[in-house]
Structure formats: C-alpha cells, structure tokens
Amino acid sequence: MWDRIIRRSYFIRTIKSRGSHRLRVAPSAGTALGFMTLIFFIRITANILMIINLARHNVRINFIQNADIHFLLLSAYLIWIVPLTGYQVSGALPSSTFIELLPGGKRFISRFRIHITFMRPVPAAIVFLILFISVSFSLMSRRFFPLIIRTSVVITVAFSAVALLLKVYAWLKPSVTEAQMLHMLFLFILVFVNPDISPRESGIITVVGNRYYELMSIRLTVVLIGVVILSVLILICIIKITSLVSDSARRRFKLSPVEEWYWKIVKFRSWIIIYFLSIPVLFLKYFSLRIKLYALVFLAGISFFSFLAFAFHCDNVLREKWQFSIMEKNNRNLLLKPLLTHLFLTSIPFMSYFTVRMING
C-alpha cells in the first residue's frame, strides 16, 4: 500500500473519488444546475453543427464572428461557473483540518483546489468545444491564422481568470448559499443569451433584444471577456458587502422571531441582486417598453411566489414541530410585518420606474 500511496496525487484523487463533494452540494439545486448546463451545451453544439451544415450547403457564413461569440459564451461559462463549482467542491475538505496546520498544507489545499476545478468533465468539454470550433471553422473558411490566434488568446485569458477567481474565492470565502446563488444566476444569464444565426450576412443574433452584433475584432472579444470577469468580481463583492451589512443590521435592530425568520430565508442580498439585475432592464433605452413591462411582471411574480414560499415554509415547520399554524385566522397577523416589508421592497423598482417615466413625461 505504502509504495503506491506516498504521492500527492494519490491523496487528491482519493479524497475526490470518495465523493467528499456530496457533503456540500444541495441535491435539488445540483439537479437544476445540471439541467441548465445541459441546455447550454446542447444549444452551443446545435449552433455549431448548424453553422457547419449551412456552410456545406454553400450559405455564406461569417466564421470569425460566429467563432468569437461562441468563444465568448464558452469562456463566460468557464469564468463564471467553473471556479464556483471548484470552490464549492474543494470546500468539502473541511476547513481547519490538520492539513492546514502542517508545513506544506496550504500548498496541498491549493493544489487540491486546482485539481478539483480543472480535472472535471465540464472544463474538458469546454476546451474540446473551443478546439472543435477552431479546427472546423478554420478548415471550412480556410482562414487558419485568425482562428488560431483567437483560440489561444481566449483559452489563456479564460484559464488565467479562473485561477484568479479561485484566489478571490479563497480569500472572500463565499458561503455555500452565496456560491449557489451566483451559480444559479450565471447559468440563467447564459441559458437565456442564445446566440442564433442571423439572416443578415450570416452573423450572430441573440434572442435578448433581437439585436445584430458584430464582433469582428479580437480586442473586442478580449474586452468582453474582461467585462465577464469584472461582473463576477463586482457581484461577489456586492454579495459579501450586503451579507456583512445585513448581519450587523440584524444585530442592531430588534426584530420579531417571524421577521428574523423572514430575513433568514428571503435574504437582503437576494433583493440587492434583483435590483442590480432589474435596474438596467428598466432604465436603459436599449430595452423596449414591452421588455420593461415583462420585467415588471416577472418581478411581481418572483415577489409573490417568494413570499408564498416563505409563509408555507414557516407554516410547515411550525405545524411539524409545535402543532401551530401561522395561516390560521388568529395567527395571520404574525405575518403582517414581514408582508409589509416584502411589499415595500417589491415596490421599490416599480415606484422608481414610474417616477422616472413621469419625470420624463
């Protein structure tokens, strides 16, 4: 046993293969995330195959532009999702173990984190897809140089960003919930930004806003990847700051137990993220009135169902543990304060939108 064991890779592989990550990931969230990942990959693969098929039928295709937008999406996945998954899974190595206390322990943990981040099927699939796009598009367009340059630049920038974000996560230590929230949010964005072939010059069209995008310079692609990296850093900072603010506010203000419960389930940072996402949609002229109204309806729906989920959760727990129902006529007033808070928080984007509209006439 000893002869094959005393190697770092043995321990890393053993810890990984014995499924320590099962300790960290909630099964329901894992299933939802897995499903969205599958949709994303199917969409990208279908696009690539469609482009190849169209080109074989002598349709004029803008290969560079198509490659760029797919590189951008795949590297966004790599930058957003892969370090988050890696961070969550590597967290399965419990914090404060004897490893940290031994010389070389920090290095071991860092290697474990890198191994568990990169040696997984998803990063491999992304690299495969990037290379596949590069090779197939080069062959079909007979323009090798621009695509080889783009491929190497994208892979280098994306993997460097992943390494950087792993460091940031190790330093900021987002909680499991925070990490899962970010994970879900990024996947939603990626799944909803569907690139499609445009009838116009066979470039790229996306379903968000039905706009035609021209992405012909490598510099622009790299800048956009930079925007993707910055968005992660900004979001993680916002989440961390709101966590700190809400924690200290909870200690300062005296809240009723149901209100405490409300803030524990419907977190303050969730509202911040909702505002963060809804503000550009509601106030930028880029989005049509119809999309703005859809966003408001969507917001109202989220608000309604989140409060319903909170109320039912309280009721279920109280019924099970104390044989007490919060939904009964005499007890409903306990929900009044959380309801008013919830309505106030929901009304903020609505009020801001209509106020701005009234001011602008």
Add this chain to the structure above:
Amino acid sequence: MLELKDISISRGEREIVRNASVSAGAGEVTALIGRNGAGKTTLLNCIAGLIEKDSGFVFLNGRDFSLPSEEWRKKFSYSIDSGGIIPVLTVEEQLMLACYLIGLKREDGRLRIEHILNTFKLKKYRNYFGEELSAGLTKRLSMALTLLKDTGIYMYDEPFNALDVEGIFIFKRIIDFLKGKGKIVIIASHTFPLSKDLFSRIWYISDGFMENIVDPERKKEYLGYSYSADGDNDETNFPWIE
C-alpha cells in the same frame, strides 16, 4: 520560550483578548483556562495562525513569528477541538498524508505510524474512515497526528472531551513525555483530570484580560478539582522527539 506580547484579538465587534502578554517556558505544561466562550480556542487558533490577530507579537526563543509562515508551522503541533480530521480518509491514510506533508521518508513514516497506532491503541481502527470514528477515537487520532513531527510547541484544545479513561491515561503519559523532553505544552480545557502538579503555569482568560499565573496556591485554586492519573506508571517514548 514562547512569548505572546501585547496580543489583541477580536471577533466581529467582540474583543476576545486585549493587550495580553503571557509566556510559556521549555519543559513547562501550561493550562489555558477560562469560561465557555472566553476565547481559549480563539487564542490557540491565533497562535497557530488559523485566524488573524489585531495586533501583538509572537516570539519563540526570541525570534519573531508574529506573521504565520511555513517556518512557523514547522515549530508547533496543534490538536484542534473538532479533531480536524478528513471524513473520507482512513485513519492510516490520514497519518500517511501527515507524514507526506511533513516530508518524512517512506520508511521513517511507516515506523512512526506503526508506533503511533500502537501507543494510541488505534491499530484495529486503521482502516476506519474518519467519518466512522467515534468522538473519542477522533480525539485520539487528532492527538496522534500532533506527535508525528518533532516540534517545540504542542498545543491541545479540549483534549479531555469525549476521551475515555484509557485515553486520558495515554494523554497523561504523552504530556509527561513531552515535558521530560523540554517541550512547551499548552492545554486548553475546562476540566483537568490530571495531577495539579503537572502544570507549571496557568493562562487565565476572562473578559478580554489574560493572566499568567505561576503561584502554586493560586494555580490550585484556578485548576479546581483534579482527577489524578498518577496511579498509571507506564512509560512512553517517541524516539524521533529529542
């Protein structure tokens, strides 16, 4: 000699220790005592570099180790309260991993592990996973891990939690051994089922203040009741610890 000078530690808005200065000498066993939540674990974690201190210095034999470094990690062994073991590795694998990280040669590591498994009566549990161990066995393994390397300081957080009488006897023998070898031993606990005479000094921590108690009468007063393991005269030895 280990010296903590003007150490201040806080967690959030709460001040755990304020400008505390204490010391522990070679061949001394120090009892770190205080009420629940007084900050005993926080102080040990701070010495080990697991958490940051607000200010202050840590000196070992006159050398400044205020900033945690790889070199500092070579100077101490620490058994944390929760055990700090890995759920998915077996007892033997955890010891092997520790040997690997310490940088022991294969043969040396094998010998030490066998010796440790014997001393802590863990031999029949060598293929048990960390998550399968009872609290007492976890504690034994955690203590065993501290003895794989020869360091100047040995720190134990709540070593008596969940330990059975046999475990306490083993621990007492180890403390006697380390004391005899001139090591600095710090034990944080609420209760001390060991002879009061074993302890050379007490670090008493309360409401942000720390006191260094060496007076024998005051020591007895602070240590409270004691359970003597003096009847146990078996000897123990770790050849690599000089």
